[in-house]
Amino acid sequence: MPKLTINEMPVEVEEGTTILQAAKKIEINIPTLCYIQNFDPIGACRVCLVEVEGMRDPVASCSTPAAEGMKVHTNSQNARAARKMVVELLLSEHQGECQLCDRNEDCELQRLARDLGLKMIRYEGEKSRRIVDESTPALVRDSAKCIGCRRCVTACNQVQGIGSLFPQCRGFKTYIGPAFGNPLNSVTCVQCGQCAAICPVGAISEKDQIDDVWRVLDDPSKFVIVQTAPAIRAALGECFDYKPGTIVTGKMVTALRKIGFDAVFDTNFAADLTIIEEGTELLTRLKKLLVDKDKDVALPMFTSCSPGWINYAEAFFPDILPNLSTCKSPQQMFGAIAKTYYAEKIGRKPEDIVVVSVMPCTAKKYEAQRPEMFSSGYQDVDIVLTTRELGRMIRQAGLEFDQLEDGVMDSPLGVSSGAADIFGNTGGVMEAALRTVYEIVTGQEFPFPKLHVTPIAGLEGVKEASVKIETTVPEWAFLKGVEVKVAVAHGLGNAKKLIEKIQAGKAVYHFIEVMCCPGGCIGGGGQPRQTNDEVRTARISALYREDEGKKLRKSHENPDIKKLYEEFLKKPLGEKSHQLLHTHYHAKEKV
Amino acid sequence: MKDGKCACEENVSESELFERLDKVLLDYHDKPGGLIPILQYAQAIFGYLPENVLKYISTKLNKSYSEVAGVVSFYSFFSTHPRGKYLIRVCLGTACYVRGGKEILDAVKKELKIDVGETTQDRLFSLEVGRCFGACGLAPVMLVNENVHRRAKPSKIAEILSAYKGGTGDEQ
Known part of the structure; x- marks a missing residue:
């Protein structure tokens, strides 16, 4: 347990703790840029430089372990000058065009320059080369704004396991992007936007369609x-x-x-509608297996609400496409x-x-x-x-x-249950589906406290639960005694782990929810920046609160959904549903 | 090179070259840090690193094409364009630079009328820059394939290259 001082304040930390973490422990803030929560620091940006007595040069606090007797200064003349210099150098090649950038006043580099009190940029030289990539419908990349922090590389490779973004070339010519500086559509990109969500500057953003x-x-x-x-x-x-x-x-x-x-x-x-269609689809597949003894029925069934997940399955796991629910997303x-x-x-x-x-x-x-x-x-x-x-x-x-005053959604496509609210967080689609499927099959109240299936809630990467069907209504008698096993994964890296476990025969499930982004849609690539685990947790509990605050908690009780079936769709998985609400998938080449 | 006999000397079909690459992949696919030796062998086998070869390697190693390309584009040793029969690499490392490496490079460019990274029309010569071959005592150094031309002089470049054109370059 090394003991050290930071800005004269003593602190004792566990072996292996970095200076940055030690400082955080005693509420001393050191600015960072390339550092991201839950991943090993890479020390690429040098924004977190601090002075350590006895060391010749300032060190990157994110990647320097705290050591016994260390005397660290985060605000000394040398430390401040070093950090200023780093940001000045970053700005000297950055073509930010701040006033025209969608990150204006929401930019970490801009904020750093302000917080460090930068007054001028002394270095004039070559600027980063500009390649604007608008090749996908979802994202725009501007290399002239990129500061090479590699956060997007971590998101794309380690979080999502895609690898469409990687540092290319070297030195000043280093370019973060697809192979050989080609456009994003030349490689497999699921367009999840986790790169855009984690970018500190305006180098990766959604394709802006406000004017449309x-x-x-x-x-x-x-x-x-x-x-x-x-x-x-x-x-x-x-x-x-x-x-x-x-x-x-x-x-x-x-x-x-x-x-x-x-x-x-x-x-x-439409989320409520999805539950009716998807729940019925699951029951139909189970019936094929248990009653018709059809061994080829594609189980486990996977949810299909998340388009990033669909893109991923089409390129990385084409074998499981028959297992994806044919339901379109809400x-x-x-x-x-x-x-x-x-x-x-x-x-x-x-x-x-x-x-x-x-x-x-x-x-x-x-x-x-x-x-x-x-x-x-x-x-x-x-x-x-x-x-x-x-x-x-x-x-x-x-x-x-x-x-603004509070308004209420219009009718008829504006009424929804609490089950639909939790579609936005990991575990939510599964919980919503279970609430409905259980009641259809058993005719009984869903037996979980506050209707929440707690084992599949929260930020654990892969979660599982099971629900035993004790009694049934006559129509679903074949499910009596069946233990419905479900699993939930969020973030594609976790989805991969789960699929590989199933393919290796190490686990058996009936129904699996996958959301492409960590935390589910609340952590999506189009959400306000920056998203970390605290933000994810806060957004998730907000959705659970919204759900709990509603009288209507189950999709099949939504009166406007009932009316939609009566007046138009007639029945779940019926002809109209097939035509309008269901789809199919195509295997794609992985690059 | 062990499995990496160069294709330019013989008439070998592409599928045979891929068979050679498969042998290399078998040796290295599960070794940590195996990508770089695989790329070195692949370049020796194919003469350069074409897109289909790199995509093949990325699939076999379960790495993304962008990652493989990132490694290829990091090292000046690797080339994604076909190279000439003779690859000229002029060292611009510190020792060679101070002893006139730049002048050697300029003389080669002038003689062959190509820039760094390019190949002559007759596919005889390609020109690359090296960043130290570990022969600083012989500076400035120019490599033509495996041949080391030590203490090169700009005035001798035309003569050296014409020997290669005449087929006697390797005897120099």
């Missing part, structure tokens, strides 16, 4: 409706300096109405229903309806333009904004977010 939305809002011939995903309401507040985990559903609805949308709806409605179910059922209801032609979604996700931008997503005869979802884009759009509209 303004354009349709300005067009009087268009009827523009908006849907918002469950995870938005738990994070949008952060764009306006609310604490992570503040629920802002009401203000968000009012903001959307004031921006000029003709109707404000909820993706949650975003796409919403679009298909809006341009058919709803269009009919309000007497508008589908071609005049524009569906805008607000998603925590960059991969949703890709999903919306997949060729399978034109079931209404038109592109079912026209424009996808991320949470961050909605935040910017609210500012562009001149709205004072914190002054």
Whole structure:
């Protein structure tokens, strides 16, 4: 247990603790840039330099272990000068164009320059070379803004296990990106946007579609409706300096109405619909196995709400594509229903309806333009904004977010259950499905306290639970005595571990939820920056609170969903459902 | 090189070259840090590192193409373009640089009318820069394939290269 002093304050830490961690323990803040929670430091950016007595040069506190008797100074003349110099050098090659950058006032480099009191950049020289990559529907990369911190490399390689981003070349020519500086669409990228979510500057961002939305809002011939995903309401507040985990559903609805949308709806409605379809699909697969003794039935069944996960499965695990639920994601179910059922209801032609979604996700931008997503005869979802884009759009509209009154979603595509709220967090889709499937099969109340299946909640990478079916209604008698085994994974690295375990025959499940991003959609690539485990936990508990605050907690009890089946779809997995709500997948080459 | 007989000397089909690469992969695929030796052998086998070879290696090693490309583009030793029969590498390491390596490089460029990283039209010569061959006592050094030209002089470059053109370069 080394004892040391930092800024004359004594501190004792465990062997292997870094100076940065030791300082944090006694509430001394050292600025960092390349450092990310839960991963080994790489010491690339040198922003965390501190002075250690007896050492010739300042050291990177993120990667220097604290040692017995060390005397560390984080705010000495030398330490401050060294950090200033590092940031000055970073800025000397950075082509930030701050006023035009979507990270303006939300940029870690900008903040560092301000906090360190940088007054001028003394070095004039070559700037980073500019390659702007707009090759994917989801992301834009600008190498001239990249400062080479490699956080995105960690997110892409270690968190998600994709590896589309990697340092190329060397020295001043170092370029963070796909092979040989080629565009992102030349390699396998699932478009999850975890790189964009973790980038400290404006080098990787979502493809901004705000102007496309303004354009349709300005067009009087268009009827523009908006849907918002469950995870938005738990994070949008952060764009306006609310604490992570503040629920802002009401203000968000009012903001959307004031921006000029003709109707404000909820993706949650479609989440409830997803549960009905997906739950029925699971039961149908179980029936095939247990009653028809069909050994080829594809089980375990995997959820299919997360487009990054779908992209991943298509490229990395094409063998399991039959195991993916054929259900479209709630975003796409919403679009298909809006341009058919709803269009009919309000007497508008589908071609005049524009569906805008607000998603925590960059991969949703890709999903919306997949060729399978034109079931209404038109592109079912026209424009996808991320949470961050909605935040910017609210500012562009001149709205004072914190002054807005609470509004309520419109009917009929705006009513939803608490089960739909928790679609936004890891374990939530599974819990929502279990609430419904259990009650359909047993006819009994879901037996978990507060309806929560706690073993599958929280930030553990892979989680599992089982539910024993003791009694059943006559229709599902074959499930009597069956123990339904489920698993949940979030983050693709964890999904990979889980799939490999199943493929090795080391585990057997019936139903598996996978969300592409760590923490689930609340930690999505389109959410306000920065997301760490504290922020994830706060957003997750916000969604559970939202769920618990509702009278309606189960998808199958949603009255507007019942009406949708009565008036239009007729029955789950019926002909109309197949046409509008289900899809299929294609194996893709992995590069 | 062990499994890495160079293809340019013989008429060998591509599938045979891939068989040679497979042998290398078998030896190295599960060794930590195996990527770099695999790339060295692959370059010896194919003469350079074409895209299909790199993608093949990345699939076999279960590494992303971007990661493999990152390693290839880091080292000046690796080339993703076909090289000429003779690869000229002029050392610009510190010792060679101070003893006139830059002038040697300029003389080669002028003689062959190509820049660094390029190959002559007749596919005879490619030009690369080295960052120290560990022969500083012989500076400035120029390598032509495996031949070391020690204490090179700009005025001798034309003569050295014409010997290679005439087929007697290796005897110098």
